[in-house]
Amino acid sequence: MRGMLSRRAAVVSLLGVLIAPARVLRARERRRTSPRPFYEDFRISHYLQRASDIQALRSEEARAKRLRTLAGDPAAAGEIFPLCRMLFEERPDGFFRRPELGAAVFVDGDSVGNWPLEPIALYRDVPLLIVRGYALGGEPESPGDYLDYCLQGCRWRALRYAPVDSQTLGDVVERFIRAHPAVTDPDRIRGQVR
Secondary structure, eight states: OHHHHHHHHHHHHHHHHHHHHHHHHHHHHHHHHSOOOGGGSOOHHHHHHHHHHHHTSSSHHHHHHHHHHHHTOTTTGGGHHHHHHHHEEEOTTOOOOOOOOSEEEETTSOOGGGOTTTTEEEETTEEEEOEEEEEOSSOOOOHHHHHHHHHHHEEEOSOOOOOOOHHHHHHHHHHHHHHOTTOSOHHHHHTTOO
């Protein structure tokens, strides 16, 4: 019995040695392919241009293909979350859920109830980032999974986006800040105009 236990322990230890490096490699690969957080360097003009370019495609299939390509690009995949909130809306009988990224830290310290399009707000047809980041206790939803949800459960938004000059964007941002006096760091919102 004692000899069997020792052999069993040796086999389990050997398996642990063999499996652990695979887990480490998978974790490293996830970190390497994890999308850069979109909230680190959000530029309104970039998202308006990107959304406009996608909407200019002739068919919904072409738009979906462009978004899938973006979701698969580790350098830009995080953009899927704000873009989906810009490009899709709930169906008449449906619900448009937020991306499952964790507990949002909002620019006004408030809750999701005030920001139905989290992580953005559409103010005068301009996307403004209204989160500072997320507190997460597990794995966030992948950009591809959220895109699949939007393509299957939502409809394309009728609102058409177009690039806007920086002076106009600055005016929109200042109006947004005046309309939302609870924003604790207005310079963070202003910094989105570049």
